Amino acid sequence: MHKGKGMKFVGDSRISSERKPNIPKDYSEYPGRTEAFWPNFLLKEWLVGAVFLVGFLCLTLAHPAPLEGVADPTNATYVPLPDWYFLFLYELLKYEFASGPWILFGIIILPGLAFGGLLLAPFLDPGPGRRPNQRPIAVAMMVLGLASTMLLTYESAAHVNWEARAEANKPVPATEINKENPGYAVYEQNCMSCHGESLEGSAAAPSLIGIDHTKEEIMKIAQEGYKTMPAGVFKGTKEELAALAEFIINVNEKAK
The missing domain is CATH 1.10.760.10 (Cytochrome c-like domain)
Incomplete structure (x- = not known):
């Protein structure tokens, strides 16, 4: 290398000495793909997730879950309930086809088929399109799963008097006892x-x-x-x- 004007120092031959702008590829030739996954598509996913998380946190602060007392295994009158996101499974076990002699069907087989079907949805409907009418199998499975979960959760929550339950099982406040009294x-x-x-x-x-x-x-x-x-x-x-x-x-x- 000759010394003088225009001399360039490159530490690695794999790195270009000239900076090039980060321009995404042209995906117009590929049907169903119109943008780069990084950063275009992934950034949109993060923004949607952030908005949903902020909304969820606001609802949590506005309507906090009622706390109950410490669990007492000797109290036979207490009816335990799962958290709200498992109420649909709790309601499912009330039906005859998922309880009693069919309890294994209700707690293992039926939920396993439902969640397994959602995992297999991308493989059962591998079309390149993103519109709902272009992915009928995946959309139908998602709508069915979402509607079933919402309906079972509503049916389970509608039969519980949450205010009376929280009042009856509210935590006992810690109080200092004067034993010298x-x-x-x-x-x-x-x-x-x-x-x-x-x-x-x-x-x-x-x-x-x-x-x-x-x-x-x-x-x-x-x-x-x-x-x-x-x-x-x-x-x-x-x-x-x-x-x-x-x-x-x-x-x-x-x-x-």
Whole structure:
């Protein structure tokens, strides 16, 4: 190489010394392909995904999912439900052809065929066109799967009173218990075995936190019982009964 004007230094012979603009290829000769996958098509996909994600996050913030209490395996009255995106499978298992002796058909075979069909859709309909009328098999399978999922989810959610369920199973707020309170000793002797150490409740009795009863009502319930609680559970003096009621009211005032 001669030194002088126009001298160029190239570190790798595979790299062009002249920069060329990134111009996508001309796909007009290929039917069904009108743009480059990178960056044209992929950038559009990212933009659509970003818009959908922002909208989904806004809905999540505007309508948060109701939280329930900690699962209690000893509570036989509690009906567990899956998250909303699995409600359609939960509803599917209510039908006779997918439950009972056909349970394996409902939990394995039928969902496997549905999701397997969606995975095979590009291979079953490999046409080059992008319009729906040019991909009848893939579009029909997608519409059928989407409509089935939405219908089963709606049917499952329509039979659940979500507000009442959330209220009945709401988490018990953490409350600091003053064990030096004279009423706590009375509570420990008469109520702790059923209502728990921190008034959180158990499978045998409900929580005593969040109740709205006066002192007289609590004293009456302790002596005469309430719903499934039998009468005569409390055994103590009137002074101890008053101390117990005041202790429960004090705990609930702190929990507010």
